[in-house]
Amino acid sequence: MSYSLGIDSSTQSCSALVIDVESGVVVAEAAVNFGDRLPEYGAPSGFIAGGEGGEVHSDPRMWLDALEILLGDLSERCDLSKVAAISGAGQQHGSVYLNAGWHEVVGSLDSGKGLAEQLDATFSRSTSPIWMDSSTGEECAEIAAAVGGDEVVCAKSGSVAIERFTGPQIRKFYKSDVAAYEETARIHLVSSFLCSVMIGGDAALDTGDGAGMNLVDISCWEWDGDLVDATAPGLMEKLPAVCGGDSVVGELGEYFVEKYGFSAGVPVTIFTGDNPSSLVGMGASEPGKVVVSLGTSDTFFAAMPDVVADPAGCGHVFGNPVAGSMSLQCFVNGSLAREGVKDKFGYDWDQFTSAFTVTPSGNGGHLMLPFFSPESSPRLDLGGPVLLGGEVFERWGDGDAAVRACVEGQFINMKLRTAWMGLSPEVIYLTGGASQNDAIAQVVADVFQTRVERLVVSGSVGLGAAMRAAVNSLGKSMGELEAMFCQPDAGSALEPGVEAGVYEAVSEEFERALVAAMATD
Ligand code: XUL
Numbered sequence: 001m002s003y004s005l006g007i008d009s010s011t012q013s014c015s016a017l018v019i020d021v022e023s024g025v026v027v028a029e030a031a032v033n034f035g036d037r038l039p040e041y042g043a044p045s046g047f048i049a050g051g052e053g054g055e056v057h058s059d060p061r062m063w064l065d066a067l068e069i070l071l072g073d074l075s076e077r078c079d080l081s082k083v084a085a086i087s088g089a090g091q092q093h094g095s096v097y098l099n100a101g102w103h104e105v106v107g108s109l110d111s112g113k114g115l116a117e118q119l120d121a122t123f124s125r126s127t128s129p130i131w132m133d134s135s136t137g138e139e140c141a142e143i144a145a146a147v148g149g150d151e152v153v154c155a156k157s158g159s160v161a162i163e164r165f166t167g168p169q170i171r172k173f174y175k176s177d178v179a180a181y182e183e184t185a186r187i188h189l190v191s192s193f194l195c196s197v198m199i200g201g202d203a204a205l206d207t208g209d210g211a212g213m214n215l216v217d218i219s220c221w222e223w224d225g226d227l228v229d230a231t232a233p234g235l236m237e238k239l240p241a242v243c244g245g246d247s248v249v250g251e252l253g254e255y256f257v258e259k260y261g262f263s264a265g266v267p268v269t270i271f272t273g274d275n276p277s278s279l280v281g282m283g284a285s286e287p288g289k290v291v292v293s294l295g296t297s298d299t300f301f302a303a304m305p306d307v308v309a310d311p312a313g314c315g316h317v318f319g320n321p322v323a324g325s326m327s328l329q330c331f332v333n334g335s336l337a338r339e340g341v342k343d344k345f346g347y348d349w350d351q352f353t354s355a356f357t358v359t360p361s362g363n364g365g366h367l368m369l370p371f372f373s374p375e376s377s378p379r380l381d382l383g384g385p386v387l388l389g390g391e392v393f394e395r396w397g398d399g400d401a402a403v404r405a406c407v408e409g410q411f412i413n414m415k416l417r418t419a420w421m422g423l424s425p426e427v428i429y430l431t432g433g434a435s436q437n438d439a440i441a442q443v444v445a446d447v448f449q450t451r452v453e454r455l456v457v458s459g460s461v462g463l464g465a466a467m468r469a470a471v472n473s474l475g476k477s478m479g480e481l482e483a484m485f486c487q488p489d490a491g492s493a494l495e496p497g498v499e500a501g502v503y504e505a506v507s508e509e510f511e512r513a514l515v516a517a518m519a520t521d
Pocket of ligand 1: 092093164212273274
């Protein structure tokens with residue numbers, strides 16, 4: 001019995017993969033797209049359309065139905081009785097509200113009926129706010145004010161009070177429907193809710209996902225009494241326990257054994273958030289490796305040697321489900337900014353890429369603060385990019401210099417804004433659409449003075465879950481599993497090609513320009 005199952009309940013789909021940890025192969029994969037397979041929930045992109053004032057909710061019954069379809073599909077693709085370890089991950093921050101009936105119902109699920117049908121009566125709030133919800137600005141301010149300001153929230157919980165985080169969402173629910181809040185006996189995250197259902201009991205939540213709530217004290221990974229009190233009255237007793245990512249929280253429930261052909265007694269490792277799980281699935285759960293994902297927005301995340309919070313309040317600290325902590329920082333101006341410069345000059349991607357061959361590293365004094373839209377790292381809204389370096393360049397008269405200035409500016413900014421993490425990476429794993437562009441990847445290597453390797457990461461969240469379960473229950477080491485399942489494309493590795501000094505000088509200039517621009521912001 002050497003199969004490990006990893007489940008990923010994300011925004012638009014629920015997917016899973018089964019790995020064989022002896023032969024090192026992925027045995028089976030399946031995915032259920034909510035919009036396609038469950039159109040009756042009116043959520044083509046995984047959330048209920050038409051939310052007002054920034055509200056974005058999903059129906060937790062949809063997640064349960066998807067889990068059932070997923071396991072059904074998977075049981076046709078592999079022999080689930082060979083699965084000997086299970087874990088999973090969920091989209092972060094989303095919350096599920098359950099009444100006093102929850103404990104009993106989840107503990108006595110009948111495999112002759114559906115999950116959603118049986119758990120239906122246990123929801124004290126019929127829908128779940130998810131991470132895309134930005135409706136809680138007022139509640140963030142109230143929580144911060146109650147504990148002494150955003151710096152205090154950040155130092156305690158690893159992030160300033162943020163609209164999508166669970167604490168502010170809970171506070172909003174309490175304020176808008178006190179009776180339903182009072183009827184709530186348990187509040188779970190998406191991850192701990194699904195884990196509970198799988199073990200047929202009330203599961204703890206892990207430090208990785210728990211830290212995305214603005215409620216957990218990252219110095220000891222326990223609920224922070226001040227934050228919990230500032231969020232809503234009587235909240236502490238509604239919260240599950242917080243445990244490390246190495247906890248086995250129970251055995252797979254009878255429901256799943258009877259319905260999908262699993263063996264009895266399979267240990268279930270605590271579920272975590274999708275980002276912490278992805279850190280593991282990318283083979284970066286030990287300090288020394290950094291993951292930079294280049295997408296609509298760019299994201300930087302890494303296992304951290306020490307638990308520190310971002311003094312500027314832009315980054316996040318979550319528990320690392322393997323050990324210690326991890327950081328995550330988003331840069332809103334990612335691909336859209338790169339595209340913005342490309343389009344400004346009517347370039348195609350080949351012309352964009354060629355710009356790097358005709359401009360020098362450091363860009364001969366041409367500098368850009370590449371913020372086309374409001375940015376979160378640093379938090380600013382300059383109303384558009386700022387160009388510095390001569391009259392022609394500043395009036396957008398030099399396309400090649402502008403392309404390089406944009407990309408150099410993005411990664412200089414990323415390096416400066418992530419310095420608080422105290423990392424000295426040996427390698428940067430670059431993922432996401434733009435990571436395949438050698439010119440962009442070379443700028444990353446040069447600015448960070450670090451080797452860059454490209455990772456193909458489809459399914460890293462589910463893979464991370466299966467790997468964690470295998471470490472906890474099948475006696476495998478993370479190193480062995482990484483060697484089997486997470487090999488970066490070594491052939492496409494890039495080394496830094498310029499002296500460190502080139503970008504040190506440009507970084508200083510960039511920071512001066514940024515301070516000046518923010519002063520007039
Ligand atoms: C992280 C975040 C998203 C969600 C959904 O803070 O909000 O990445 O985890 O993927």
